[in-house]
């Protein structure tokens with residue numbers, strides 16, 4: 462039996478175990494997915510320890526994603542994003558490397574969530590609101606897929622700094638966010654706005670329009686005010702569970718080498734969210 466897992470603090474609420482285990486069950490893979498809660502400073506020790514115990518793969522979440530970078534051999538995209546959310550121990554187990562490989566599948570989560578909804582990214586204008594971990598992954602994902610990206614963030618300096626690292630991107634505060642969204646084809650909310658307060662929205666409804674595709678990284682509630690108002694404006698909407706699903710799908714495929722059973726994993730995730 463293979464063991465996969467997640468390190469985070471806290472991880473009690475994680476939806477990843479049922480999602481991944483539905484995938485193993487569907488493909489007849491003999492594996493379990495468990496959660497671990499190391500102390501906040503112990504990312505490197507936890508990753509090393511998991512490798513020593515024969516854990517096959519680890520997901521990494523808050524607050525360990527940046528520190529995990531130091532404990533792995535990062536794939537180029539993870540290095541550019543500056544965060545690792547998926548660790549693959551196979552290169553060490555097979556004697557090909559001293560350190561496990563570190564990936565960032567949040568970017569693929571954004572890209573695959575859009576493509577699953579037939580949203581074209583190449584050549585489009587995209588606005589990413591937020592410049593934290595989710596914003597960084599979204600900005601690189603969209604730029605690499607051929608979009609012209611604008612990063613808008615409450616703290617303008619963070620947006621400018623991120624935009625400097627992302628090919629062709631611009632960055633600013635929230636002052637001209639409305640105009641940017643009005644002119645955009647693609648919008649990602651990568652802030653936590655709408656999570657604690659379901660009446661809050663990062664983009665006023667007046668700027669939303671029918672030619673927009675909107676991904677909200679917030680998945681609780683599953684229908685945020687932003688998505689409700691975007692749907693009312695005739696936009697294509699993609700809820701945060703799709704991003705969560707596809708970052709997991711991408712990790713599953715890195716670890717197992719198999720095509721993930723997307724339907725089964727999605728059904729388990731949606732059942733858990735309900």
Ligand code: ATR
Pocket residue numbers: 590591592593594595596614615616617619651652653654
């Ligand atoms: P994550 O890794 O999940 O993206 P994070 O690094 O804490 O989390 O980033 C949270 C993002 O949400 C940031 O872009 C933050 O803006 P600041 O950089 O200005 O802090 C944004 N954010 C959080 N609360 C917000 C609010 N009430 N209004 C606007 N942006 C907010």
